[in-house]
Amino acid sequence: MRRFDRTPEPSGASPEPAPEGVRRFVVQRHRARRLHYDVRFEIDGVLVSWAVPRGPTLDPDVKRMAVHVEDHPLEYEDFEGVIPAGEYGGGDVIVWDRGTWEPYKGDDPAADVARGELHAELHGTRLKGRFVLVRRGAADAGGKEQWLLLHKHDEHAVAGWDAEDHPTSVVSGRTNDEVKADPDRLWRSDLPAAQASVELHPPVPPGPTDDELAALDDLGRAGTWDVFGRSVRLTNLDKVLFPSRDGEEPVTKRELVRYAARIAPVALPYLRGRPLNMHRYPEGAATKGFWHKQLPGHAPDWVPRWDNPEADAGETTTYLVVDEPAALVWAANFGALEWHAWTSLAAEPRRPTYALVDLDPGTSTPWEDVLLLARLHRDAFAHLGVTAQPKLTGRRGIQIWVPIAVGPDFDETRAWVETLSRTVGAVVPELVSWRWEVRERGGQARLDYTQNAINKTLVAPYSPRAAAGAPVSAPITWEELDEPWLRPDAFTVRTVLDRIAERGDPFRTVLTHDQTLPRLR
Template sequence: MSDPLEVYRRKRDFTRTPEPAGGETPDAGAARFVVQRHRASRLHYDLRFEVDGVLVSWAVPKGPTLDPSARRLAMHVEDHPIEYLLFEGVIPSGEYGGGDVIVWDTGTWEPVKTDDPRAAVKAGELHAEVHGEKLRGRLVLVRRESDDGSDAWMLLHKHDPHAVDGWDAEDHPRSVLSGRTNDEVAADPHRLWRSEAPAAEASVSLLPDPLPDEAIDALRGLGKQGTWEVFGRSLKVTNLDKVLFPGDPPVTKRELLAYAARVAPVAVPYLEGRALNLHRYPDGADSKGFWHKQRPAHAPDWLGEWDNPEADDGETTTYVVADEPAALVWAANFGALEWHPWTSRIEAPREPTYALIDLDPGERTTWDDLLVLARLHRTALDHLGVTARPKVTGRRGIQIWIPVVPGYSFDDTRVWVEKLSKTIGQVVPELVSWKWEVKERKGLARLDYTQNAINKTLVGPYSPRPAPGAPVSVPLTWDELDDPDLRPDRWTVRSVLDRLETKGDPFRVLLGAAQELPEIS
């Protein structure tokens, strides 16, 4: 065949799949190999060796192994492009091979017993010395006789210094490229391949574009006040050197504005289309704050708004709606140290889009106690098949957000969360009180289902909290509940952006994941 990738390309629609179409010039260095853990209709591992500018590939249902006594079925499949060495992401459902893919292992390899690995494959026996992060030593692939016309092979590991009895690929589930599991890639595939782009530019982030450094430089160059051009808006910013969060060193208003601008592209999807309650501390976090809900008359014309048709006399008539990143910068300049979006959207204010679980620690609740409660919720939600994610509050607590389909009332979500939490509370009654008065709780935790009510809000993802050091409410993966270094105030406005860059946004999976709430028996 003149084009070794003809079959590969014929099977794929590159307007739909993020897989690379091919076109990279092979490296002149050592030949490379990759193993991908691929959850398609069935879990399997894809073993690929660089040969003559493409990746010669086998699908291995049980995965490769270092155990020399194990024999693995390996199905020879079409050659793949070199760019597949780095492919990690989600192939859309309905497309060929639809499912999530991680780079389970990669490294270099040399053919053994031949100078022509392509001829060795054609002859039905390939010996490969691999130098990966997980796989090392001699692998052997041998074609098996088949009556059904399939190209079935056997994969084994030789008895050599790298052999390990009983070694199982499933005991080593993380990507060597990103450190993520298949679940984490499926939840938030941060990168994809643009098949139409040159290979050097094809790998792109799915996170929003970050704020250009020039915008932050412009903010740093202002005096105590001035006009800041950010996200295409002109913002009058004031008191830029005022200390808003005590600490060593303290966090000034200038630094808060810079944080708000940098995090806004990630945070706005959780705020847009929702009324916003602002917790203002114009004199800083160590002074008394107050709630501000009414959109001020001096707000710029471009700032989103919503008129509440049900407002009674004396209630808020018009709310701010943060439909664009500049709105969050405006809120920070307005002295809002906390951002609290409504659970419902402005087009249906009485229909929540999230069911909320608030794990509220008491005076006697230790951090380990709170983690026990969070993990019990994790287990219960997993058993129910419910998509949800936790986040630390930035103070002492943990919250869990559950996206729901339209049509639920706040009574519906409150009753469902109450039933779930009371079921969990029965498992550890020594940790939980159902008394609502703090003094009657005797220092125990409260599983607060009453937050599921109109205009009763929880702090938004990536919002700062009014405390020394400017801690931030940060979304988590479920696995992070097992991290011994996890703390509710672990990340601040100075550290959370680095986390976003390396780990992405664990809440991104909640966008577009609306679901019906199952019955709890």
């Protein structure tokens, strides 16, 4: 039997127990290296499991081969989603059937399994009646035991019954293809089982209430603001953080905090689960800022965080992770004028979920040339059939984010983006330099693929930028590249919320991470 200190599957803490005397079973349709059905019985606190390549059947005249595999934690019983490529069981999973079961011969299922014969009566949505699992012989060279699974001749037997005639989940009604295209959960085999099922589309909380915003307005220069169910200590609220643009008032810390609270529900899906590099300007955007990655010891206990297990001496050990909206309010009060989330999740820091294209204009690059480079990339992505989305930097350039399924490492995504951008750059070589040093580029633009690296970040969607008027790194549509009004700093903390109210968030398309980058050579 499996040892939890040796197997790649997590053991987990004890989950919520079933009613006394009730045993659960689950069958998961699992597409890993090849399609199979995982038949799992709750026995003595774990899911004792068999992989059945052709699936169970109600036909009593058909015997199915079953391979006895590792026990799984009870937390895995209701998992439906994807397991990242390269991990144990990598692929997509649906809950094909589930219910309760009871032994109909013997009263010690664990001993029955050890003896090589388990008799189980199932009460599921699809599988009903009496089944038997029988060991055929000794384990093979890989240590796997070969068993047979069959249904008894009883009132639930159905001749010709085939699992593949029923390809949907009994939980969601979705097929494996549909779950793979838009998974709700990710199973992280390297985490404790109680944390391994990671929710990918958690509900977005509502914004601050009118009463909460009024309370912020009523605070003096400092005070405690109760917002999103948290008490956030605010300081220096009347300090000017962003110089004014012509004809406008400067932006104060109070206004930045207010913006952080209002934009948090929109920005949260792009920040959640990701370490955050904060670009801080405690004295305002007119002064020199600095990168602040280490979460300070004085941060409230409720502020979510990630401890980096790979941190070397002198490196950042604990990062802020904006898993709830109040954390973004706290960061704004901390002087973080810009928010730069990692392109990988803390759960898998070396596996990015985005490939990034950074159109970095040179000192002599006019805005029209930046737009030309963006349109050429637009055409390239359309030709490749790749989903990608452009975003204004809030400064001078444009960035393009390409959502990908967890799998490739940063070396692979960087190489892919380099190949793509060099192909695009070859169309207009007079506009592009591939030199690393700015002073060596002759004022030309750089298509910077090097941002595809661990802990190197591009500014997050809807983050302010440290410049006059508090411009925002605002997502745009591909069609808006042709609009005459478009400028890289077209939207500010004072205008972007109205845009979202009128047009919605065009960046939501990058939140579905099911895309595989096509070969370019």
